[in-house]
Amino acid sequence: MKFNNHNVFISPHAKIGKNVRIGDNTSIYDNVRIDDNTTIANNCVIGEPLQDYYFSEHYENPETVIKSGALIRSHTVIYSGSEFGENFATGHRITIREYTKFGDNCRVGTLSDIQGYSTFGNHCWLHSNVHIGQKSTIGSFVFIYPYVVFTNDPTPPSDISIGPTVGDYFQIAVFSVLLPGVQIGVHCLVGAGSIVGKDVEDFQLVLGNPAKFVKDVREIKDRKTGEPHYPWPYRFNRNMPWADSGFDYWLNKR
Amino acid sequence: MKFNNHNVFISPHAKIGKNVRIGDNTSIYDNVRIDDNTTIANNCVIGEPLQDYYFSEHYENPETVIKSGALIRSHTVIYSGSEFGENFATGHRITIREYTKFGDNCRVGTLSDIQGYSTFGNHCWLHSNVHIGQKSTIGSFVFIYPYVVFTNDPTPPSDISIGPTVGDYFQIAVFSVLLPGVQIGVHCLVGAGSIVGKDVEDFQLVLGNPAKFVKDVREIKDRKTGEPHYPWPYRFNRNMPWADSGFDYWLNKR
């Protein structure tokens, strides 16, 4: 249904791998590299040019790399200068600006808006409508739920940009904000509707506006079973590299 | 302006009724049924295939039904397997995933993101940028204001999905969240910026993070007149079935 080679634009300066499908009404611009076994669905723009394109005669698009196994859903705009690890997957209408780097096995949900100049580790799952400001640094196995915002300007408006830094296994719930420059440890959890302005240490659950320490995440019980739910890698392994081996075995072997 | 039959794709396996207009750059995929007197504006995708489409050779699109009188505005993506009652209307760029069921006379605003596997009654009005998680159950005459989120995972990440259940005549204001599994009665009101984690009984106004009972909605006065504003069906009837008869008469006759 989607792959009728209808109104497709592919730059002669793009490199397209084997077994790549490009949906109808999609445009692939200069210096985009799409590796094997990748699907770019309909109505996407890959390699969106930077601001200079509109104003400079000699503009050249920086390289965009989409590694193998990606599934980019419809109406997505990806700027040039970004790099995506293997098996990258998206929802619809996401916008990812220049110089964003994603590791392997990451997912980005519908309507998410990544402002660029940011780094993600592996296995990050961004749900719908996540907004990541520039200069953010995100670890691996990080879950970001809908309507979460990472900010970067401590005294707006200014030309200072200090993004948050987030450790592995982090989770942050709906309508929460990381304020500029906060540092978050590993295995942390931010509850819904929180504004986080201070650093958070490993294994902490924080909550509220301003966000305050509530308890160690290892004290949170599953509502049904009454057993601890965190650290979550012991309880959840769908599509995770420890799915077969268990988390401890995987950790030690790594 | 919109209906020039330009770059339109209609699957031979779609069923299009009488007096149906399909806008330029719109795609209608397999097994979509569009009933009479319906307008699908430009740049829409109707019958978006499910995840399996990308991975299975023998994928078949489930049926999508849009009943008569619909007006779907531009850039909307509607997945297959969903059903829409009469006079369904949308803003722009909405995304509605599979197995969503809307009753009659519902409206969904610009940028809203319905994650599928959910049910809406009749006369539901969703404003812009509403996010409804999977497994939500919504009554009739429900107003959901911008940036409201219904969630479903009580201990994220997990594979458990328990959506909220919402009674008739419910209203929920901007930046509010229903947490997984909450049950909301009839004629309830959630104030702006609230996180609702506990069940709410009929006619309650709740507010805050965590949301707490404030007062019976029948005690809320109109700022100008000083008279009670709720239950709102006595004060508001635009496009409602009691517009001519009054709410009590309509209720008793029903």
Added chain:
Amino acid sequence: MKFNNHNVFISPHAKIGKNVRIGDNTSIYDNVRIDDNTTIANNCVIGEPLQDYYFSEHYENPETVIKSGALIRSHTVIYSGSEFGENFATGHRITIREYTKFGDNCRVGTLSDIQGYSTFGNHCWLHSNVHIGQKSTIGSFVFIYPYVVFTNDPTPPSDISIGPTVGDYFQIAVFSVLLPGVQIGVHCLVGAGSIVGKDVEDFQLVLGNPAKFVKDVREIKDRKTGEPHYPWPYRFNRNMPWADSGFDYWLNKR
């Protein structure tokens, strides 16, 4: 890359100035006036018709005016009946409804949703995902950060619409709301996650839900230097008319 004259629709009733570039897959509808030196990128709709278009045989699109120097990024929908001052710039996928008026040098970020019937002064910068309800009145040099909502219905649902009024040099941070009819003075600042239900006087910082007075903005210190940061025009001048002269000189000369 973007300007191949491919699948472009321009109404014969549109007026296009000199040195105007129209991107691929873009539609320009009736009675749109685009002044000189303007770029409309790909996949945009300019002059989107009003509701009546779908129901009236004799519908005529009201005039849309985009003054010189604009840069409208991809997938943007601008309704007819609106007017944009010089050097208007947007991100991607914005929606601006009818009878919106922007002054000169304004910017609107990705995914923002302006509901129409509103007025903006000059040099307003709206970041991503800003939602402005109808009947809002906004001054000049106003910064609106992501996920900010201006509302207008004091007793929803109703047919009453009273938008907020906002003074010059105003800033409002992420996930904040102006409730219907609030009046905000000049040089005010609303902190992140605030719900503003009462009027705010000149130079006030307010915060919280409900938002309360915290301090005079002139008492806020820069974290690094310890010096006052506000009023911000003394500390920030990028693209501002006082960039060369300084704020005081510019103010006095005006």
